Amino acid sequence: MSGAPGLLARRWRLGLALVATTLLVSGCAMLPADFERQPSSAIAASAETTLGRIAKASSPDPDLSGFRLMPGGDFALDTRLQLARRAERTLDVQYYQIENDETGRYFLRALRDAALRGVRVRLLMDDLYTSGEDELLLALAATPNLELRLFNPFPAGRGSLLQRFSSSLFDFDRVNRRMHNKLFIADGAMAVAGGRNIGNQYFTQTAGANFLDIDTFVAGALVKRLGSLFDLFWNSPYVRPIGTVVASPLPPAELQQRFEQATGPANTPAPRPPAPNDVLGYAPLGPALKDGARLDLIWTLAEAYADAPDRVVGKTASYGGVPLLDVDSVRYNVIEQMRRSRSEVTLVSPYLIPGKAGLEVMREIRGRGVRISVVTNSLAATDEPVVHTGYRRYRPDMLRLGVEIYELSSARTKRSVRLGLFGSQVGRLHAKSAIFDRRALFLGSMNFDPRSDTHNTEIGLFIASPEMAQQVLKLLEVLKQQGAYRVRFAEGGEKLEWVTSEDGADQVLTVEPDSKLWDRLMLELLAPLAPESLL
Missing domain, CATH: 3.30.870.10 (Endonuclease Chain A)
Incomplete structure (x- = not known):
């Protein structure tokens, strides 16, 4: 769960929001009518990309997956940025929360820059913590080669969390269900997975309250499975392109200019570089990726699972009316x-x-x-x-x-x-x-x-x-x-x-x-x- 400020931004917002909405709501907002869905699929790793060549050269066995734990926030952030900068074909990015702070905006700018290089960027965000960020996200979505979709979006009240729940009183069971996944995949060859959202406090970039968290870098066999799990959500009926949820009167060129200003050096300084070594003794991955060197990873068997997007409607598998184990x-x-x-x-x-x-x-x-x-x-x-x-x-x-x-x-x-x-x-x-x-x-x-x-x-x-x-x-x-x-x-x-x-x-x-x-x-x-x- 996020550490976003404000009582209603915490998990116990749900009980308080119910009380508030009984006083504020006389109706229930609805999402716009259905739209034509454009499914797409993960692009498999290829030796024609730099990351694909490095991953293949580093692997001792095609059935194994390679890992490197990242307990340090500076390393975890730098790895994501290095992958974004070096991607040549595709970035598949899925997060519960991307905060509108220096780290969040710098991260979004890295995705924008990749799209401008011709990389296909698919960005999937849960809609809970996007309150007040529609203009920034619409500006990002105006970038060629980049598509931004929202999981289980709120139909109204885009300005604040209280307004969102106030507009969805009679749809509370749905909007209470969120996508908590965190996943970053580059060129179908390398990935980062774990517990971190994207924001200053998740990468020890603030002098205030930082989180102790852990991610892992992934290469090898498991990345294909992670791509299929991403597709499961990306093509879900509970996901919508941001443009079908909210619109802006501004033309794309002006939106892009505002994004440039918000994420430029004046408002979004670059994060500090990682230390020479982390607490496990590892050096940053950036130099190895730059040199095309064989990566020093732990190679082993691994599996990945994700809960079905159908949780949005409380759907569970059953046989003859009897619930089955998921x-x-x-x-x-x-x-x-x-x-x-x-x-x-x-x-x-x-x-x-x-x-x-x-x-x-x-x-x-x-x-x-x-x-x-x-x-x-x-x-x-x-x-x-x-x-x-x-x-x-x-x-x-x-x-x-x-x-x-x-x-x-x-x-x-x-x-x-x-x-x-x-x-x-x-x-x-x-x-x-x-x-x-x-x-x-x-x-x-x-x-x-x-x-x-x-x-x-x-x-x-x-x-x-x-x-x-x-x-x-x-x-x-x-x-x-x-x-x-x-x-x-x-x-x-x-x-x-x-x-x-x-x-x-x-x-x-x-x-x-x-x-x-x-x-x-x-x-x-x-x-x-x-x-x-x-x-």
């Missing part, structure tokens, strides 16, 4: 990997609400002696405070099962020297990952909560690599030691304690760490107003 959903495959685990499972999610079903899975595998460790945000670190009310309902149950719980501390990450991901900036967890038996890794856009389970669409990669699993576990170990609290029951009871180790001695807190009394009081007031199904 074996292609991200959640189903994460749960199956948990059930197949024999020794340990580590879950990483900024918004963690296991629900009764998730709790039963934990109980099942704990009954077989499987160790479970979870890493999530503390109250002070989360950007979704009402979601924390859902999480804390399950915190005692997880502890009773013997689940190890670690909560990220903004204050501790700020002080940590070893983490090195935030410097003096405030850290918030945004990564979505799972490690199974230290041998396999899930990485994607899915949070472990009801919204990702039933309302949002998600994408996830399942990578059979002990080496990558160990890399993530090492990052988490540093995070646990220097950036988190371990939650436990106090001796002889079930009162919660938050424990850290400072200078070799345990320090124990008995209230939510780093939080103010007002924060805790607000949480108590909001908890009854937060239905779990909407979190």
Whole structure:
């Protein structure tokens, strides 16, 4: 989920928006009449492109996929920009949120520049966070070779989130369902996937609250599968070209001039270059791509899944009226990997609400002696405070099962020297990952909560690599030691304690760490107003 500012821009906007709309709405806006759809398909990798040649030369086996984890925001942003600059045929780009800040505008300009070089650019955005950005996006869409489509668009109220929900009261179940996927594919040969949206705070480009997140660079066999998953959404009936949702009275030339001004150096400075090496010891990919060198990647077997766009209308597979398991959903495959685990499972999610079903899975595998460790945000670190009310309902149950719980501390990450991901900036967890038996890794856009389970669409990669699993576990170990609290029951009871180790001695807190009394009081007031199904 995004960290966009404002209470209604957070996940708990849904409950408040319902109250507001009952006062504001006398009717319900509708999308314009249907239009002629123009389907298109991903372009396969080819040795005729530079990226295609590098990918082929780097691969030891056509059935394997190559990966490089990118926990550092500067590396993750630079990799996307390098791919955009070097693409020769096609860019397929899919994001839940692209913020109108320096990073977001610079990213959009890189896509525009690629289109002007003759690259076919297909940009798919969820429509939730495009409020007030219609002119910028229409200007981008006026670029030759670039098409911008919106997933599940709002029919009216384009200026603000409140107006959007106010105009869709009787269509609330539809507009509450969003595309949370994040995917970037260049020339059908290389890709970036993971948990990051596009904005300053996702790439440590701001002095304020930055997110701890993780992406992976991908080459090889899996990229074709990722292209087919992109096509599934791009050609979906729930996707519309932006021009069929909103129009501008300005001619294309003037729109393009406004885009040039908004994204030019005066308003959109270039991001700082990446460091010489990231926390895993990798150098930036740019020089290797420039030289055409063989890429140093981890090659292994992998699979990718995405939830069906049909979630927009609540459609699920059934036979004779009986719901069937959605074996292609991200959640189903994460749960199956948990059930197949024999020794340990580590879950990483900024918004963690296991629900009764998730709790039963934990109980099942704990009954077989499987160790479970979870890493999530503390109250002070989360950007979704009402979601924390859902999480804390399950915190005692997880502890009773013997689940190890670690909560990220903004204050501790700020002080940590070893983490090195935030410097003096405030850290918030945004990564979505799972490690199974230290041998396999899930990485994607899915949070472990009801919204990702039933309302949002998600994408996830399942990578059979002990080496990558160990890399993530090492990052988490540093995070646990220097950036988190371990939650436990106090001796002889079930009162919660938050424990850290400072200078070799345990320090124990008995209230939510780093939080103010007002924060805790607000949480108590909001908890009854937060239905779990909407979190």
